[in-house]
Amino acid sequence: MKTRQGFVSNSSSTSFSVFGIHASSKEIDSLLDSVLGPVKTTRDPGCECNINRDESKFCPECGKQTWITTTEERDDLCEYAREIETKLGLEVITWNGGENCSEGTYIGKSLERWPKEISTIEKLKILTTTNDKLIKLFPDKQADFYNDGGYDG
Numbered sequence: 001m002k003t004r005q006g007f008v009s010n011s012s013s014t015s016f017s018v019f020g021i022h023a024s025s026k027e028i029d030s031l032l033d034s035v036l037g038p039v040k041t042t043r044d045p046g047c048e049c050n051i052n053r054d055e056s057k058f059c060p061e062c063g064k065q066t067w068i069t070t071t072e073e074r075d076d077l078c079e080y081a082r083e084i085e086t087k088l089g090l091e092v093i094t095w096n097g098g099e100n101c102s103e104g105t106y107i108g109k110s111l112e113r114w115p116k117e118i119s120t121i122e123k124l125k126i127l128t129t130t131n132d133k134l135i136k137l138f139p140d141k142q143a144d145f146y147n148d149g150g151y152d153g
């Protein structure tokens with residue numbers, strides 16, 4: 001068994017415990033697409049010539065691109081954590097060796113933020129609801145318990 005030293009027990013940023021799934025950045029993207037709608041893509045004329053822009057990729061008069069496509073980029077996932085929590089009732093937990101909003105992203109329920117008065121049965125009900133939601137969103141994944149980046153697994 002692994003022993004841990006120097007952990008401050010009441011600091012949520014130095015340890016973590018989650019029930020949920022570990023999501024890849026691709027999965028996060030498609031989750032954000034379904035929560036926020038797809039990223040916006042805009043198309044602007046590449047030059048000022050008076051031509052039919054849908055006939056070719058490049059302008060026959062000046063040689064510039066007929067259309068310039070710009071795809072909006074999303075901010076860091078942390079910017080949307082609250083929206084995911086509100087709309088899906090799932091928590092976004094990002095943890096990378098104590099650093100928040102970094103590589104390790106989990107979707108589910110943090111096991112460190114239970115209200116004090118909640119009973120074990122109520123906790124199990126919440127975890128069941130969380131699991132049901134995750135099955136719908138990620139049918140090919142299975143929720144599990146993760147601790148401190150999964151090392152204790």
Ligand SMILES: [Zn+2]
Nearest residue numbers: 047049059062
């Ligand atoms: Zn042109």
